[in-house]
Amino acid sequence: MGSVTVYGPPISTAVSRVLACLLEKDVDFKLVNVDMAKGQHKSPDYLKLQPFGQVPAFQDEHATLFESRAICRYICDKYANRGNQSLFGRNGGGPAERAQVEQWLEAESQSFNPPSSALVFQLAFAPRMGLAQDPAAIELNQAKLAKVLDVYERRLGESRFLAGDEFALADLAHLPNAHYICAAGKDDMFASRKNVARWWEEISTRPSWKKVVDMFSAPPA
Amino acid sequence: MLATLSGYRAVSRPQRTLPFPSPSRSPIAWSTGTQEMGSVTVYGPPISPAVSRVLACLLEKDVVFNLVNIDMSKAQHKSPDFLKIQPFGQVPAFQDEHTTLFESRAICRYICDKYADRGNRSLLGRRGGGLVERAHVEQWLEAEGQSFNPPSSTLVFQLAFAPHMGLPQDAAAILLNEGKLAKVLDVYERRLEESRFLAGDVFSLADLSHLPNGRYVRAGGKVELFTSRKNVARWWEEISMRPSWQKVVEMQPAPPSF
Numbered sequence: 001m002g003s004v005t006v007y008g009p010p011i012s013t014a015v016s017r018v019l020a021c022l023l024e025k026d027v028d029f030k031l032v033n034v035d036m037a038k039g040q041h042k043s044p045d046y047l048k049l050q051p052f053g054q055v056p057a058f059q060d061e062h063a064t065l066f067e068s069r070a071i072c073r074y075i076c077d078k079y080a081n082r083g084n085q086s087l088f089g090r091n092g093g094g095p096a097e098r099a100q101v102e103q104w105l106e107a108e109s110q111s112f113n114p115p116s117s118a119l120v121f122q123l124a125f126a127p128r129m130g131l132a133q134d135p136a137a138i139e140l141n142q143a144k145l146a147k148v149l150d151v152y153e154r155r156l157g158e159s160r161f162l163a164g165d166e167f168a169l170a171d172l173a174h175l176p177n178a179h180y181i182c183a184a185g186k187d188d189m190f191a192s193r194k195n196v197a198r199w200w201e202e203i204s205t206r207p208s209w210k211k212v213v214d215m216f217s218a219p220p221a
Numbered sequence: 222m223l224a225t226l227s228g229y230r231a232v233s234r235p236q237r238t239l240p241f242p243s244p245s246r247s248p249i250a251w252s253t254g255t256q257e258m259g260s261v262t263v264y265g266p267p268i269s270p271a272v273s274r275v276l277a278c279l280l281e282k283d284v285v286f287n288l289v290n291i292d293m294s295k296a297q298h299k300s301p302d303f304l305k306i307q308p309f310g311q312v313p314a315f316q317d318e319h320t321t322l323f324e325s326r327a328i329c330r331y332i333c334d335k336y337a338d339r340g341n342r343s344l345l346g347r348r349g350g351g352l353v354e355r356a357h358v359e360q361w362l363e364a365e366g367q368s369f370n371p372p373s374s375t376l377v378f379q380l381a382f383a384p385h386m387g388l389p390q391d392a393a394a395i396l397l398n399e400g401k402l403a404k405v406l407d408v409y410e411r412r413l414e415e416s417r418f419l420a421g422d423v424f425s426l427a428d429l430s431h432l433p434n435g436r437y438v439r440a441g442g443k444v445e446l447f448t449s450r451k452n453v454a455r456w457w458e459e460i461s462m463r464p465s466w467q468k469v470v471e472m473q474p475a476p477p478s479f
Contacts, residue, residue: 051408052368063353067363074356096320099331106324109366111309151308 004029007046008055009036010215013120013176014068015056019215020172021072023208026083031215069109072169087169097164104162104170111151115144116177123184142189149189149196156195161203171203179204179213261286264303265312266293267472270377270433271325272313276472277429278329280465283340288472326366329426344426354421361419361427368408372401373434380441399443406446406453413452418460428460436461436470 004022006029008015022029034040034055042053049057050066057064058071060078065071076087089097118141122133155162162170178200182190190200203209261279263286265272279286291297291312299310307314307323314321315328317335322328333345346354375398379390412419419427435457439447447457460466 051412052364052405063356065356065360067360067367070356070359070363073359074352077352077355095331095334098334099320099322099327102327102330103322103324106327106366107309109363110324114371148309155308 003059003061005032005059006030007032007049007057007059008034008041010212010218012036012055013117013180014054016176016179016212016216017068017173018056018058018071018075019212020175020208021075021087021169023211024084024087024172024206025075025079027075027079069105069173072173076169084167086166087172089163089168090166100163101168101170104168105173107162108170108173111148112145112174113177115141115148116181119145119184119186120177120180123186124180142186146189149193152199153193153195156199161199167203167206171199175203175209175212179209261317262289262315263287264289264306264314264316265291265298267469268474269293269312270374270437271311273433273469273473274325274430275313275315275328275332277432277465277469278332278344278426280468281341281344281429281463282332282336284332284336326362326430329430333426341424343423344429346420346425347423357420358425358427361425362430364419365427365430368405369402369431370434372398372405373438376402376441376443377434377437380443381437399446402438402443402446406450409456410450410452413456418456424460424463428456429466432460432466432469 004027006015006018006022008031010016010019010031019029019031034046036055040046041050041055046057047053049059049064052066054066056068056071057066058074059065062078063074065074073088080091085091088101118137122138122141126133152162159165161167178190181187182200182204191197261284263272263275263279265288267273267276267288276286276288291303293312297303298307298312303314304310306316306321309323311323313325313328314323315331316322319335320331322331330345342348343350344358346358375394379395379398383390409419416422418424435447438444439457448454
């Protein structure tokens with residue numbers, strides 16, 4: 001096993017997306033904290049790893065990467081024979097099955113992520129950073145997210161997980177933002193939709209995700 | 222009215238049997254080579270940035286396709302039949318004999334994987350480059366999707382589409398997003414000092430993905446964002462002059478203000 005390192009605080013949604021993937025794939029890793037309150041993510045050394053000054057960054061013996069979803073794709077391909085082997089469709093499923101996962105991973109990225117990220121900031125991070133919440137932004141993004149979840153509700157009425165019958169990277173990608181929204185008390189958006197509620201219960205109780213949540217409250221390294 | 226492209230055969234194809242209403246005009250296939258007429262269909266107006274992203278990819282890959290227009294001014298994208306293939310009611314949607322897909326970047330990845338041996342074979346990294354090279358392309362494709370796309374999409378709507386839809390422009394939104402896009406292009410400027418294209422020395426899907434919004438942002442009056450940055454200017458010149466992109470631009474009707 002090579003030397004896999006993830007840089008960033010585990011409470012970051014994007015960092016935790018990568019951690020969840022590594023745990024699903026049974027890949028050992030080192031987590032190096034980046035103290036964003038001290039501006040470490042904008043230090044010249046860190047910018048060499050991540051030129052946008054964001055978290056996470058990732059390294060193994062072959063590559064240095066950024067963007068959590070790109071890192072997750074690499075982990076799934078690189079460690080194809082470890083841990084959960086159907087995160088990108090089942091082995092032997094071919095390009096069409098992988099494409100179904102890609103489609104819902106892009107839906108997460110383009111449709112679910114923008115409004116849910118705004119809510120995560122408003123509900124979970126603004127308070128702990130001592131910033132005032134913006135009720136208009138909360139209302140606007142809740143309405144946008146509701147429309148997305150309505151589409152998910154219909155989809156999950158015909159399919160156990162988003163891309164098909166197996167838990168995949170497309171489902172995993174939703175875990176961080178949805179976790180914080182539910183933890184902040186807005187879980188009614190998920191609970192009020194029967195299929196979404198079922199799906200959320202199933203994906204959020206996976207052992208890999210529970211381990212990531214435990215890391216949120218671990219003392220910083 | 223779509224012009225016949227020089228060097229292309231425009232061929233009328235019979236309407237596919239789909240649970241879908243007749244499009245406003247019959248589908249037209251573009252043939253770029255000797256591939257027999259396949260069953261690749263893209264749904265959506267070529268003026269849409271996301272649709273044009275897929276068209277650019279198909280043309281790079283030399284894959285024959287049908288383009289079925291979706292008249293968004295008549296809300297065809299919200300019709301029950303269209304929602305069956307694109308549940309978010311957005312364009313594009315894509316079909317071939319194996320699958321139905323949405324989300325332009327997912328469609329592009331599928332085209333690159335499925336038609337790996339056709340046309341440009343290094344859009345997801347060169348053959349010998351392995352997983353690491355693919356990962357570098359994916360990284361910059363995600364950067365496009367997460368960092369470049371949001372501010373540029375807002376500018377595209379404000380500068381290119383709102384005027385045609387009779388909607389007022391929002392000066393504050395334009396200013397805010399111009400500032401955000403400038404910061405992203407500053408990162409690109411440094412990256413493109415050390416690399417000919419974003420992911421490396423070879424044009425890839427990561428570069429291609431920037432073409433649709435880049436075109437409209439520039440045409441909408443913000444060309445200076447690109448031209449004031451030496452490496453970004455060089456990069457834009459090179460990627461926008463590719464024959465595949467030039468063909469896509471020809472397919473897009475020219476709005477009066479461009």
